[in-house]
Amino acid sequence: MNGNTALDLVMARLVRSSDTSLRATALAEMNNLMHTALEMGPMPMWFLLDQDTSVSTAVDTETVAMPAGFLRFDDNLEVGGIFIYDTDITGPDKWVRLERSGFNKMQDFYGDEDATGVPVVYDIVGATAYFRPIPDEVYQLKVWGYFADSDVADAATTNLWLTHAADLLIATTAELLARVYLRNAELAVAMQEDIKRATIRLATANTAFMESMKMRAMGDD
Numbered sequence: 001m002n003g004n005t006a007l008d009l010v011m012a013r014l015v016r017s018s019d020t021s022l023r024a025t026a027l028a029e030m031n032n033l034m035h036t037a038l039e040m041g042p043m044p045m046w047f048l049l050d051q052d053t054s055v056s057t058a059v060d061t062e063t064v065a066m067p068a069g070f071l072r073f074d075d076n077l078e079v080g081g082i083f084i085y086d087t088d089i090t091g092p093d094k095w096v097r098l099e100r101s102g103f104n105k106m107q108d109f110y111g112d113e114d115a116t117g118v119p120v121v122y123d124i125v126g127a128t129a130y131f132r133p134i135p136d137e138v139y140q141l142k143v144w145g146y147f148a149d150s151d152v153a154d155a156a157t158t159n160l161w162l163t164h165a166a167d168l169l170i171a172t173t174a175e176l177l178a179r180v181y182l183r184n185a186e187l188a189v190a191m192q193e194d195i196k197r198a199t200i201r202l203a204t205a206n207t208a209f210m211e212s213m214k215m216r217a218m219g220d221d
Contacts, residue, residue, distance in 0.1 A: 001166040003152045003159075006030070013174045013191070014182065023154070025181065030173040031151045034161055038172070039148055044074050045202065046209035047164040048146045055143065057135035060116060064129045064141065069148040073100075074210075082122055082129060085140040095142055098122050098131075106132050164205075168198035 010026050011017045039048065052067040073080045083095040103123040110132045117133035124130075149160045152169075161169050175191030178184045 001158060001162045002156045003027075003162065004154050004156060006152065006162055006166055006170055007154055009170050010174045010177070013170075014177055014187065016182075022177065022181065026173055026177055027152065027154050029176055030169060033172050033176065034152065034169060035148060038161070038165075038168070039071055039146075043203060043206060044072065044146050045165065046206050047160045048149060049074075049080070050145075050147045052143045052147070053140065055141050057119065057131065057137075057139045057141065059137060060134060062130055062132070062134045064131070066124065066127045066129055067143050067147070070127070070143060071146040071148055073145045080144045083142040083144065084119060085142070086118075100124075103130060106130070165198070165202055168195065168202060171195045171198055 007023055007026055007030075008017070010030070011019065011023055014022070016022050038045075048071065052070070055064055055067055057064055081100060082098050084098055086094050086096045089096070098119060099121045101121045101123055103125060106121050106123055115133045116136040118137075119131035119133060119135055119139065122129050122131045152159060152162065171191055171194035175188050175195060178191055179188035
């Protein structure tokens with residue numbers, strides 16, 4: 001589904017198809033909901049899982065800024081995290097997964113905070129990754145986690161949410177507009193039922209994906 005079709009459906013459900021001002025508000029609220037309540041909600045969506053290899057360490061620098069759009073890792077998903085590219089490995093897969101450790105524990109374990117070498121552990125504080133030992137060279141990194149989607153546009157373009165979860169995005173937007181802007185409690189309740197159905201569908205799909213990833217991780221051991 002594309003963005004203008006999604007907005008057409010939102011406006012139709014609100015019986016306000018010709019209200020251009022409300023349509024502009026709907027687009028703004030849709031993107032706000034997508035980047036807050038949905039992307040940062042309790043259920044990470046499988047379609048936001050991605051790998052980014054655009055970042056590298058710097059010599060004698062303990063920190064690396066996380067890639068743009070990074071949201072989080074899933075502690076229950078054994079394939080995610082930060083990987084380092086090891087050119088000494090002779091096999092086809094040269095990515096080595098680093099261990100994540102609490103920042104204080106990481107410092108206590110290494111004692112000398114200035115010790116340098118090939119990083120083996122890391123922690124994330126805010127949008128920054130900290131490594132120990134402190135990198136002694138430039139190492140390419142791979143970040144495998146959840147990343148924010150691109151904004152919805154009122155155009156014939158799409159994004160991951162519209163491709164995989166348009167029902168939830170449309171329903172949550174319509175519910176908010178009915179409740180906050182139109183003050184129509186009856187319409188808002190109807191939209192809440194749509195949200196429940198979409199959430200159940202996505203939870204089922206998400207669980208199936210996570211189980212398949214766990215089986216994949218077990219098979220790699």
